[in-house]
Amino acid sequence: MAGILRNFLRVVQPSPTRGDDVENDAYNVEYSFAIEYSGPVSNNIPRVLPIVFDQIPVAAPVASSSLSSDSSLPVVQPIVRHKRLKEPKLSSESLNGPCVSGEGESSTRVDSSNALGSVTGADSKLKPCDGISSSKLECSNDQDNSSEILDCKAGDECLPVESEVVGGSGKLESSSKLECPDDQDNSSEILDCTAGDECMPTVSEVLGGSCKQESSHCHDTSHDDVELPNNSQEGADAGFHGYMNPANSESTESGLSSRSLSSEVFSCKEEYCNNEETRGHVKRPSAVTFLEPDTSDTVYEESVYSEAESNNVRPKAERKGKKGSCYRCLKGNRFTVKEACIVCGAKYCSNCVVRAMGSMPEGRKCVPCIGSRIDEAIRGNLGKSSRMLKQLLNDMEVKQIMKSEISCLMNQLPPEKVCVNGEPLSQKQLVMLQGCPNPPKKLTPGNYWYDKVSGLWGKDGCKPCQIISSQLEVGGHLKADASNGNTKVYINNRQITQKELYMLQAAGEKCEGYPHFWLSADGSYQEEGQNHVKGNIWDKKITKLVCALLSLPIPTDNTRPRGDEVNAIGYNYFELKTLHKLLLVGDKKSGTSTIYKQAKLHFNVPFSEDERQNIKLIIQSNLYRYIAILLEGRERFEEESLTEKWKQVVDPSSSSGQSDEKTMYSIGQRLKAFSDWLLKVMMAGNLEAIFPAATREYAPFVEELWKDVAFQATYNRRNELDMLPRVATYFLERAVEISRPIYEPSDMDILYAEGVTSSNGLSSMEFSFPKLTQESFVDATTDQNDPLFRYQLIRVHPRSLGENYKWLEMFEDVDIVLFCVSLPEYDELVEDSNGNPTNKMMMSKQLFESIVTHPRFNEKDFLLLLNKYDLLEEKIEQVPLTKCEWFHDFKPVISHNHNNNSRRTSKTSLAQYAFHYIAVKFKILFQDLSGHKLFVSQVTGLEPDSVGEALKYASEILKWEEEEPNYTHNDLSSYTDYEQNSLS
Numbered sequence: 001m002a003g004i005l006r007n008f009l010r011v012v013q014p015s016p017t018r019g020d021d022v023e024n025d026a027y028n029v030e031y032s033f034a035i036e037y038s039g040p041v042s043n044n045i046p047r048v049l050p051i052v053f054d055q056i057p058v059a060a061p062v063a064s065s066s067l068s069s070d071s072s073l074p075v076v077q078p079i080v081r082h083k084r085l086k087e088p089k090l091s092s093e094s095l096n097g098p099c100v101s102g103e104g105e106s107s108t109r110v111d112s113s114n115a116l117g118s119v120t121g122a123d124s125k126l127k128p129c130d131g132i133s134s135s136k137l138e139c140s141n142d143q144d145n146s147s148e149i150l151d152c153k154a155g156d157e158c159l160p161v162e163s164e165v166v167g168g169s170g171k172l173e174s175s176s177k178l179e180c181p182d183d184q185d186n187s188s189e190i191l192d193c194t195a196g197d198e199c200m201p202t203v204s205e206v207l208g209g210s211c212k213q214e215s216s217h218c219h220d221t222s223h224d225d226v227e228l229p230n231n232s233q234e235g236a237d238a239g240f241h242g243y244m245n246p247a248n249s250e251s252t253e254s255g256l257s258s259r260s261l262s263s264e265v266f267s268c269k270e271e272y273c274n275n276e277e278t279r280g281h282v283k284r285p286s287a288v289t290f291l292e293p294d295t296s297d298t299v300y301e302e303s304v305y306s307e308a309e310s311n312n313v314r315p316k317a318e319r320k321g322k323k324g325s326c327y328r329c330l331k332g333n334r335f336t337v338k339e340a341c342i343v344c345g346a347k348y349c350s351n352c353v354v355r356a357m358g359s360m361p362e363g364r365k366c367v368p369c370i371g372s373r374i375d376e377a378i379r380g381n382l383g384k385s386s387r388m389l390k391q392l393l394n395d396m397e398v399k400q401i402m403k404s405e406i407s408c409l410m411n412q413l414p415p416e417k418v419c420v421n422g423e424p425l426s427q428k429q430l431v432m433l434q435g436c437p438n439p440p441k442k443l444t445p446g447n448y449w450y451d452k453v454s455g456l457w458g459k460d461g462c463k464p465c466q467i468i469s470s471q472l473e474v475g476g477h478l479k480a481d482a483s484n485g486n487t488k489v490y491i492n493n494r495q496i497t498q499k500e501l502y503m504l505q506a507a508g509e510k511c512e513g514y515p516h517f518w519l520s521a522d523g524s525y526q527e528e529g530q531n532h533v534k535g536n537i538w539d540k541k542i543t544k545l546v547c548a549l550l551s552l553p554i555p556t557d558n559t560r561p562r563g564d565e566v567n568a569i570g571y572n573y574f575e576l577k578t579l580h581k582l583l584l585v586g587d588k589k590s591g592t593s594t595i596y597k598q599a600k601l602h603f604n605v606p607f608s609e610d611e612r613q614n615i616k617l618i619i620q621s622n623l624y625r626y627i628a629i630l631l632e633g634r635e636r637f638e639e640e641s642l643t644e645k646w647k648q649v650v651d652p653s654s655s656s657g658q659s660d661e662k663t664m665y666s667i668g669q670r671l672k673a674f675s676d677w678l679l680k681v682m683m684a685g686n687l688e689a690i691f692p693a694a695t696r697e698y699a700p701f702v703e704e705l706w707k708d709v710a711f712q713a714t715y716n717r718r719n720e721l722d723m724l725p726r727v728a729t730y731f732l733e734r735a736v737e738i739s740r741p742i743y744e745p746s747d748m749d750i751l752y753a754e755g756v757t758s759s760n761g762l763s764s765m766e767f768s769f770p771k772l773t774q775e776s777f778v779d780a781t782t783d784q785n786d787p788l789f790r791y792q793l794i795r796v797h798p799r800s801l802g803e804n805y806k807w808l809e810m811f812e813d814v815d816i817v818l819f820c821v822s823l824p825e826y827d828e829l830v831e832d833s834n835g836n837p838t839n840k841m842m843m844s845k846q847l848f849e850s851i852v853t854h855p856r857f858n859e860k861d862f863l864l865l866l867n868k869y870d871l872l873e874e875k876i877e878q879v880p881l882t883k884c885e886w887f888h889d890f891k892p893v894i895s896h897n898h899n900n901n902s903r904r905t906s907k908t909s910l911a912q913y914a915f916h917y918i919a920v921k922f923k924i925l926f927q928d929l930s931g932h933k934l935f936v937s938q939v940t941g942l943e944p945d946s947v948g949e950a951l952k953y954a955s956e957i958l959k960w961e962e963e964e965p966n967y968t969h970n971d972l973s974s975y976t977d978y979e980q981n982s983l984s
């Protein structure tokens with residue numbers, strides 16, 4: 001048996017005895033098997049005691065706010081040093097951690113009343129570690145239960161690790177061995193903590209909280225010996241776990257690897273615990289510092305900081321390196337992708353981010369910033385992970401970090417910084433506000449007004465921006481001038497703004513005589529002093545549309561409070577939806593309505609039954625218009641033919657010499673009567689008035705016409721009819737089917753149909769991108785592929801913008817403008833307002849300039865949609881781009897190799913050249929007008945994917961804008977997916 005095992009398992013004997021032949025010994029290993037012991041039972045047999053996990057002391061994070069308020073909790077009082085200490089050595093021999101000797105978790109209470117901030121105990125005292133060489137720090141436990149805080153002989157100024165304060169006695173040697181001899185007899189456990197092993201909290205352990213128990217093993221003062229083998233593995237070699245402890249990769253730091261989550265809050269890492277401030281990081285006031293050993297044994301307490309206070313002082317990053325470089329390694333430039341600390345703003349490159357931020361228990365904060373308040377300016381970015389993190393960590397870790405970033409106590413909004421109706425909120429009120437079914441979105445510090453009765457909510461001095469749950473007991477009394485209205489019309493005692501007045505008027509309220517209204521949360525309203533409800537403003541569709549256009553809030557299903565839910569504590573920020581507004585605008589026939597409809601179909605935003613019925617009637621009306629154009633053409637063709645015939649009759653050389661009144665374009669009596677009537681109606685401009693009502697009645701004529709030879713002959717020459725739009729062919733091919741009463745328009749019919757969206761010039765829809773699958777989570781370019789991110793696409797026709805585009809003001813809060821230009825219009829003419837023929841591209845350019853320079857659109861993002869690319873490809877071969885004066889210098893260098901194979905390529909490239917050229921022209925124009933960068937996308941409105949990608953691109957731009965602090969320019973340009981069709 002042993003022989004067989006020997007063959008399989010070549011075991012090298014661990015320690016060959018002196019004099020033996022090592023070579024032979026390697027094959028002389030004997031294997032023994034356990035056999036049942038039947039001898040006498042002795043008390044001396046060593047037993048492994050079961051570990052009761054509940055009794056293992058755990059270092060838990062203590063909220064600073066609770067520390068300050070609860071005097072029963074032990075607090076280490078801060079001590080400010082007098083003298084600047086010597087710069088420490090950053091070598092494996094440097095000693096960074098002071099040791100706090102304590103008895104055990106029961107005896108290591110820190111008394112907040114202790115003037116010296118020392119550890120309490122019968123004979124608490126602080127003293128430096130005497131007689132320790134620069135490479136060795138020994139901290140022995142005191143048998144008499146006294147606690148000692150030992151400082152380093154080497155003069156290193158150190159902060160105590162909280163876990164050490166809790167009870168760490170140890171001996172630290174240059175070999176990174178930490179020995180903790182315990183003189184107590186009752187200690188019976190030997191726990192070896194291997195750095196990077198169980199003592200090393202991984203992200204998931206830390207976040208899961210499991211590491212607390214394990215790491216606390218290392219600090220249990222009852223342990224005899226704690227050994228930490230040297231872990232000098234560098235950087236990437238150390239892997240992710242190595243990253244979690246910066247010390248592991250750069251210096252030997254005993255004790256660090258055994259720190260729990262809470263210990264990281266008061267961490268004492270190589271960079272932070274010595275005198276050297278974190279590179280690029282202005283160190284926040286030390287909670288506890290120690291005097292140099294040679295000055296005195298006495299430690300002075302001078303600080304007035306409480307921990308909570310110090311937490312409120314937000315550290316600011318100071319750049320040590322050149323502009324754009326990483327704050328830690330000082331390498332890189334502004335193109336280097338970096339992650340920013342949400343507190344101090346220090347930015348770290350991908351090599352340094354995990355080292356600088358550790359396990360990120362409070363999200364993306366560099367270690368010294370843990371426990372500090374976030375920069376309020378970037379509150380909106382909390383929980384939005386960056387691509388860098390997704391590349392460095394796995395998706396679960398990223399999710400957990402983002403969750404902690406959003407939900408950890410320290411990152412919550414300070415209640416006193418939110419004033420509602422002039423009064424700062426209490427913690428309870430803030431929780432109530434954020435925990436209600438419909439809380440304010442993106443709440444940041446500031447002054448707000450809240451109409452408790454209707455639920456209207458807005459920033460002080462501004463129109464309402466949301467309808468939140470009503471009847472919440474938060475803030476003071478609503479003031480009449482809360483929203484700075486000047487209309488003399490009041491709602492619930494607040495003078496409303498002009499936009500709200502428009503909304504009331506849209507709802508049918510004349511508002512004559514400056515009335516005062518009571519508006520309740522469900523939308524019902526009545527005039528003050530009258531006892532009957534006048535109506536419900538939300539019942540009318542028009543009110544909602546007007547609100548959407550004026551950026552006024554409309555109620556959601558959650559608006560009404562539901563008793564117990566109002567007071568619910570805890571809220572999930574992930575569930576807050578963000579609505580981004582996209583304004584789609586372009587000159588006439590640029591293709592905006594096609595893009596709008598395509599978006600509806602692409603994102604499965606259904607057309608209601610009513611809408612479908614309307615669309616059906618529009619398509620049928622359009623059909624009669626196309627037929628009328630053809631019939632008009634038929635008349636012309638008939639006349640031309642007759643003239644031709646007469647010419648032949650009078651021509652003596654003609655063989656027949658006979659003529660009749662009929663040509664191939666002549667139609668029968670019945671159809672002629674119909675044709676005459678239809679043309680008369682069209683000339684009188686009554687087509688839209690008579691149809692669609694007459695559609696059913698005249699359907700038989702359509703069928704008859706379509707079968708008629710003369711009509712078919714005309715149809716074959718349809719390209720000669722300027723009035724007939726290209727899209728007419730699509731419908732005329734199915735004229736008989738469409739004219740029938742049972743006709744139901746398909747999605748394609750809706751897409752091609754003219755006039756579906758332009759009846760009032762305004763349309764609006766909401767959509768979101770499809771949810772990501774689990775696998776694509778990490779690879780996803782953004783988080784926006786999440787149904788929680790919602791977008792509102794508002795399409796507006798320029799004719800609805802009024803004189804001098806004054807109604808553009810209604811769209812002041814859109815997030816991005818999608819400006820649509822029809823590419824093939826470069827040679828087309830249209831009459832301008834003075835009746836002069838003008839190039840359509842120049843008209844588009846004019847409209848573009850007007851919108852870009854509109855004061856309300858100064859800072860807006862613009863995405864230029866260069867539409868109808870398919871038509872450009874066709875046209876550019878026939879008509880030079882230089883037909884448009886603006887494009888006079890278009891001189892592409894095209895290969896002259898015109899053999900058959902290269903024909904297709906050269907055609908494509910000419911259109912591509914033209915597209916890029918036009919894009920650049922607009923970019924330069926935009927840069928001149930606004931000083932900003934114009935984004936450009938190539939679109940073919942009739943292709944669903946093309947529109948989908950353009951909208952995706954718009955969403956990416958919005959995302960970049962939001963994440964700008966985290967992304968550098970370099971990062972933005974790496975979205976190569978979109979660069980194929982888009983110019984950024």
Ligand SMILES: Nc1nc2c(ncn2[C@@H]2O[C@H](COP(=O)(O)OP(=O)(O)OP(=O)(O)O)[C@@H](O)[C@H]2O)c(=O)[nH]1
Nearest residue numbers: 588589590591592593594727758868869940941942
């Ligand atoms: N071939 C092609 N035709 C397009 C494309 N986009 C729009 N069209 C057609 O262009 C015509 C005008 O498009 P619309 O979407 O109605 O243009 P608009 O901006 O709404 O203009 P108004 O009708 O004045 O409101 C329609 O017949 C569309 O079918 C495209 O990408 N390719």
Ligand SMILES: [Mg+2]
Nearest residue numbers: 593754755758
């Ligand atoms: Mg249209």
